[in-house]
Amino acid sequence: MADRIDGYAQGIFEIARAEGSLEKVENELFQFSQLFQGNEQLREKLTDQTLPVEKRQAIVEDLLDQKALSLTANLISFLVGTGRARELPEIVNRLVERAAAERQREVAEVRAAVPLDDEQRRRLTEALEKATGKKVELKVLVDPSVLGGVVARVGDTVIDGTVRRRLDQLRETL
Numbered sequence: 001m002a003d004r005i006d007g008y009a010q011g012i013f014e015i016a017r018a019e020g021s022l023e024k025v026e027n028e029l030f031q032f033s034q035l036f037q038g039n040e041q042l043r044e045k046l047t048d049q050t051l052p053v054e055k056r057q058a059i060v061e062d063l064l065d066q067k068a069l070s071l072t073a074n075l076i077s078f079l080v081g082t083g084r085a086r087e088l089p090e091i092v093n094r095l096v097e098r099a100a101a102e103r104q105r106e107v108a109e110v111r112a113a114v115p116l117d118d119e120q121r122r123r124l125t126e127a128l129e130k131a132t133g134k135k136v137e138l139k140v141l142v143d144p145s146v147l148g149g150v151v152a153r154v155g156d157t158v159i160d161g162t163v164r165r166r167l168d169q170l171r172e173t174l
Contacts, residue, residue: 005087009094012075019071026099027139028072032064033092034141036085046085056080100137108136111143111151128152131159 016025036043042063046056057077064073079088100107108128110116116124121138128136132154149162 005090006094008079008084008091009098012095013098016071021069021071022099024069025072026096028068029075029092030096030139032076033089037089046080049083053081096139103137105135105137106154108138108152108154110138110140111146112140113144113146113148115142116140124150128154132157
């Protein structure tokens with residue numbers, strides 16, 4: 001199964017690179033993957049083999065209409081059409097890792113309560129690079145469950161800079 005997932009990730013990587021839109025497609029796929037993982041109803045619809053393929057693909061097209069490149073929508077629709085929707089998050093993760101590695105960077109998945117502006121992203125990138133000793137590429141997820149601050153994961157390293165974590169540390173100290 002890992003070979004199949006790698007194969008799909010490599011294929012998507014090559015197509016997006018050949019089209020000259022690797023970074024945009026990569027980011028859109030990452031955002032869709034996060035939506036897919038976080039929305040049980042969407043996940044059920046796109047993985048329901050009793051629904052006709054055309055219906056599942058229409059859901060993707062409706063969701064992404066005017067919000068993503070047509071290439072991104074077509075790639076997701078292809079995965080759904082071939083019955084690979086369940087594997088979509090893993091395929092996208094491998095694609096993101098492959099693209100970051102080509103740019104000689106590691107992926108830093110960051111969860112924040114609100115979107116980060118360019119200056120915040122720049123400062124966070126610098127801080128993570130200093131903390132990990134690696135060149136990083138941010139993938140920011142807006143997660144309302146994060147109460148202030150951010151949680152960052154670079155490889156196996158997790159850096160929790162949330163208000164909740166700070167309160168827990170203060171509670172332990174007291």
